[in-house]
Each structure stands twice: as structure tokens, then as C-alpha cells.
Amino acid sequence: QVRLVESGGGLVQPGGSLRLSCAASGSTFSINVMGWYRQAPGKQRELVADITSGGSTNYVGSVKGRFTISRDNAKNTVYLQMNSLKPEDTAVYYCNLIVPNFSYWGQGTQVTVSS
Numbered sequence: 001q002v003r004l005v006e007s008g009g010g011l012v013q014p015g016g017s018l019r020l021s022c023a024a025s026g027s028t029f030s031i032n033v034m035g036w037y038r039q040a041p042g043k044q045r046e047l048v049a050d051i052t053s054g055g056s057t058n059y060v061g062s063v064k065g066r067f068t069i070s071r072d073n074a075k076n077t078v079y080l081q082m083n084s085l086k087p088e089d090t091a092v093y094y095c096n097l098i099v100p101n102f103s104y105w106g107q108g109t110q111v112t113v114s115s
Contacts, residue, residue, distance in 0.1 A: 002026040002104045004095045009109030012085055016113070020080040022095030022106055033098040034071055034078040038091035038111075045094070049080065063089075085113045
């Protein structure tokens with residue numbers, strides 16, 4: 001059983017910053033991919049960024065240069081530092097963990113960018 005607990009969402013003005021955290025517990029495996037997805041109202045869920053256990057990262061084009069994903073393997077925690085936030089970044093952000101043959105999701109955390 002794997003549990004993902006997210007934190008750090010909230011309301012921020014355009015141009016502001018937020019840091020999301022996701023702590024994984026249970027059988028997380030030493031080799032995995034952790035990532036963040038987001039889903040805005042009326043839109044499909046999309047990958048924002050992910051990072052392998054070896055540290056390789058991948059970003060969707062719209063967040064490159066503004067968001068940074070990182071992880072602490074000792075704590076089984078992944079972070080998403082979001083800078084220069086825009087109204088179009090408003091969405092529910094979901095943590096994701098991929099291990100061999102399975103994918104797990106967090107409950108989601110709301111990020112709202114508005115003045």
C-alpha cells in the first residue's frame with residue numbers, strides 16, 4: 001500500500017511563488033518516477049513535471065524556466081517550486097508515483113493564481 005500526501009497549495013497573486021510537497025509512504029520501491037500533474041476545470045489532466053529516482057527531469061513546455069521539480073530520496077518526497085505563476089497555472093495539482101506495474105495518485109491540492 002502506497003500513500004501520497006500533498007501540501008503547499010493555496011491562493012497566490014500573479015507573479016508569485018508556491019512550493020508543493022508530496023510525501024510518499026509504503027512500498028515506494030527504490031526505482032521509481034515521481035511527478036506532478038494538474039487539471040484545470042473543463043480540461044484534461046496534464047503532466048507538469050516528473051523526476052526519476054536518478055534525478056532526470058521532464059517538464060511540460062509551458063512551465064519550463066518557471067517551475068523546478070526536485071526530490072529527496074531519503075524522505076521519499078518530491079517538491080515542485082513554482083515561480084512567476086500565471087492565472088493559467090490555476091488547477092488542482094496531483095502528485096503521482098510510478099513503480100513497476102503500478103501508478104499511484106495523491107488526493108490533489110488546489111493552486112489558484114488570481115489578483
